[in-house]
Amino acid sequence: MKPRQRQQIIQELIIARGEASVDKLAEHFGVSAETIRRDLGVLDTLGVIKKIHGGAARVRLHSEKSFHERMSERTTEKRVIAEKVAKLIEPNETVFLDTGSSTLICAEVLGAIEGLTVITNSVMIAQTSGASSRGAKTFLLGGCFGADNSETVGPLVIEQIQRFQADTAVITVAAFDAEMGAMDSDFDEAQVARAMISRARRTIVLADSSKLGRIAAFNVAKTEDIDILVSGSNVGTGFAAAIKTKGIEFR
Template sequence: MGVRAVKPGDRQAEILACVERDGEVSVPELAERFRVSAETIRRDLAQLAATGALQKVHGGARRLRLQAEGSFEERMSEQSAEKALIARKLRGLISPGDTVFIDTGTTTLACAKALADVQRLTVITNSLHIARVLGGGQARVYLLGGIFAPDNGETVGPMALEQIAQFQADYAVIGVAALDAEAGAMDADFDEAAVARAMCARASRTIVVAGSAKFGKRALHRVCRLEEIDTLISDRAPGDAFQAALDRARVKLI
């Protein structure tokens, strides 16, 4: 009796079930289990990894451990030197008269402090912290309305998204929870990811500011693919594999 053919979608669902059950699987064992070639399994794993369903590793795949974030206050005390370096690098890109979206985050807050002396800067933000930093200086600040989320000191929700659509900016400066070569830039919070996506859509160029500790990590909600990022600013260069992915996506690393 011949082996029953399994449709690709059904096979991928079974592969994902194996990963969830065992934690990690190899290409050879999956190829033997489903009676298909190793190349077919590699394509299956690549497709599943692109959706964020699992993490593709050398020779197989493992269960995806998603990046979570602590409270705003907890994150404020983490990697302050790295955030200050990122902020100084961003300052070199922003010119007098520019219009900039800046979303909520501890790295973007550090960036806002570095931009305080830029003449005639216009900033659109959903962060109360960033509005306070820039509102008393040289910048004209538009603070987006919406549902107030007190922990991060931000506004989110449909009203914030509608107001973002009323602006057009030179740059969107976006902080993220995770960066992955296949899945792109991600956030741990649904509403924050929605705000970031909306800002990117209304800006001429997207700048992601992210510490190197976020390289190779994944979070629950995608902000954008690597190909949609114009510039990535970090505290240090990534490993060769991630750098190759940035090069393929034509992302400028600073």
């Protein structure tokens, strides 16, 4: 078994059990304790498990701050991400944008592209897109309103998404792992994102560098369902290489 395959299984075992000892893992895989320690060191560096005395434990699932707090954090990096996305979108495309601080900044930048159709569950993104001077057509999905994020979620939103077909889904997430894919810390938002992805020909995931190598509670997309991952400039070469081996274009 190749080291990366063994490390993936170790990661899954620790996530499922909560923790595991070096001795038990060595016995399970039929390798030396030193080999397991090296594997745990790699996984600890990636941030997917935490080394403890004699073994390793599951890391706490990543959660997000309030929308207002996130809007004031990493603004420069999010602007860089938005500029990268703008280079990937063609005039007259139909684009899903889900709720998030990164997608809100993205909506501002995309406003310079001619003739877009934007479909969103975010009131603020709808307002931003609707104010575009380039003739953007904006659809705001209706549903249960969440005041904190100024968004709509729930079954009505999911139902309406099924009525559209988009060229691109631009999705922001709470966490991204090279093996597990894109994840969110909010159940309703994860459902909206999954529905948008299912109705788009191409999926672009946005994740600033603080979200890479993390795990959150709710799956949004497997790696094979993601076409492009867009992040900032502070990304390690190891992580970028791991993403590319999954067939994901990394920007």
